[in-house]
Amino acid sequence: MNEFEIDKKMMRRAFSRAAAGYDASAVLQREVCTRMLERLDYIKMKPARLLDAGSGTGWGGRQLSEKYPDAQTISLDIAIGMLQTAQSRSGWWRKLFGGGRQMAVCGDVEALPLATGSIEMVWSNLAVQWCNDLPATFVELHRVLKTEGLLMFSTFGPDTLKELRLAFNGVDDNNHLNRFADMHDVGDMLVQAGFSEPVMDMEYMTLTYDDVRGVLQDLKAIGAHNATQGRGQGLMGKSAFNRLLENYEKLRRDGKLPATYEIVYGHAWKPTPRVTREGAAIIKTSFKL
Numbered sequence: 001m002n003e004f005e006i007d008k009k010m011m012r013r014a015f016s017r018a019a020a021g022y023d024a025s026a027v028l029q030r031e032v033c034t035r036m037l038e039r040l041d042y043i044k045m046k047p048a049r050l051l052d053a054g055s056g057t058g059w060g061g062r063q064l065s066e067k068y069p070d071a072q073t074i075s076l077d078i079a080i081g082m083l084q085t086a087q088s089r090s091g092w093w094r095k096l097f098g099g100g101r102q103m104a105v106c107g108d109v110e111a112l113p114l115a116t117g118s119i120e121m122v123w124s125n126l127a128v129q130w131c132n133d134l135p136a137t138f139v140e141l142h143r144v145l146k147t148e149g150l151l152m153f154s155t156f157g158p159d160t161l162k163e164l165r166l167a168f169n170g171v172d173d174n175n176h177l178n179r180f181a182d183m184h185d186v187g188d189m190l191v192q193a194g195f196s197e198p199v200m201d202m203e204y205m206t207l208t209y210d211d212v213r214g215v216l217q218d219l220k221a222i223g224a225h226n227a228t229q230g231r232g233q234g235l236m237g238k239s240a241f242n243r244l245l246e247n248y249e250k251l252r253r254d255g256k257l258p259a260t261y262e263i264v265y266g267h268a269w270k271p272t273p274r275v276t277r278e279g280a281a282i283i284k285t286s287f288k289l
Contacts, residue, residue, distance in 0.1 A: 004179045006132050008078065008108065011223075015056075016081025018223030022057050025221035028205060032154050032263055033060045033125045039265070040067065045150060047071050047120035053109045053141070053153075054078075054127020058086030064123060065102065074119070076105045076112070078130075079223070110137050114144045121145075124153040129180055138193035145270040151195065156180045157202055157262030164215060164259065167248035171240045183264045195268035202264045208256035212248045215259050 023030075037060075048071055052061040055075035065073050077083050083104045107113045109124070110131050122141050131137040141151055158180045165177050181189075183202050190198040209215050248257060 006130055006178070008132075011130060012079050015077075015079035015223035018221060019057060019079065019081035019085040022082070022085070022222055023059060025218050026056070026059075028207065028261060029056070029126050029222065030059060031205070033063070036060075036123075036125060036152060036154055036265065037063055037067070039152070039267070043150065043152075043267075045121070047150075049074065049119055050121040050123060051076060051112075051114070051119045051144065053112075053122055053124040054130070055086065055104075056082050056125075056127075058083075058090055060123070060125050061086070061102075062090055070101075071120075072101045072103065074103045074105060074114070076107050076109070078106070078108050080106050110140060112140055112144050116143050117146045119144045119146065120149045122149070122151045122153075124151075126154050126156065128153055129155045129178065134181055134186070135189045135192060138189050138195070142194045142270055147270055147272050149270045150267060151190075151270070152267040154266075155186070155264050157264045158182055159204070159260060159262035162260055163248065163251050163257070167212070167244050167251070169247070171243045171247070180262070183266075186264060186266060190266065190268045194270065196271040198266060198268035200264065200266045202262060205261045205263055207259045207261070209259060210256065212245050212257060215248075215257065218259075 047068060050064060050068065050071050051074045052064060053076050055061050055077045058075055061073050061075045065071070075083065075086060083106055086104070105113060109127060110133060122145060124141075128134060128137055138151075145151065156178075160180050161177055168177070183200050187198050187200045207218075209218075251257060
């Protein structure tokens with residue numbers, strides 16, 4: 001068993017339960033989404049159909065619909081509760097049955113229920129870190145894109161919640177946090193999946209809290225529970241929790257406890273396939289003798 005493998009059933013339940021109160025706590029997610037939207041100003045394209053992969057409560061999808069009013073937006077999320085909350089807040093679900101341009105799909109980014117070459121743009125804000133096989137996920141996203149289609153996404157890097165990770169050291173033998181891929185490794189995955197011209201960059205964002213409970217409550221409020229296979233079963237004991245509090249308190253600065261997030265941004269294109277003079281496809285491989 002891989003202790004860092006995500007339990008998708010638990011993850012789905014956690015996000016569905018958190019959906020109603022998600023927007024009130026998803027300050028970081030909304031800020032990252034806004035910064036991604038600003039990057040679209042430098043990309044000249046008008047997609048006819050775009051996919052919001054990991055759409056959550058639909059805030060990002062609504063911004064995309066305003067930016068591309070003529071595009072059909074497909075909102076996909078693994079948690080039905082998120083899609084139901086999006087429906088109740090935007091009203092676009094009704095349009096689905098009245099000839100509207102919006103569509104909701106409950107599904108997994110790792111196995112998209114979409115036709116090959118059916119999407120001009122894939123947008124994914126802080127969702128792919130919940131995928132167990134990230135290289136295969138990028139292959140799947142490449143599959144559904146049309147030639148010359150764009151993938152734009154954000155995810156978390158390995159320094160995310162480094163303070164909480166440090167505070168958990170020595171508390172017990174369980175795994176308490178997800179593991180996140182390095183930006184350079186993500187770029188390599190994109191190339192191996194068939195994307196061209198990947199552009200990667202990152203930045204740190206730090207939220208501050210009065211106490212550790214505030215950190216944990218925020219994570220719970222957005223459904224970001226520890227859903228790894230190596231998590232502990234049941235509640236943390238009082239002694240272990242007190243050690244966590246004591247460890248985190250050592251990191252207090254200027255009267256506040258920091259929670260750092262490493263935000264990784266990426267975008268890449270699905271290139272026109274290269275072919276030989278006879279029309280056969282050229283497949284790029286790499287191997288060592």
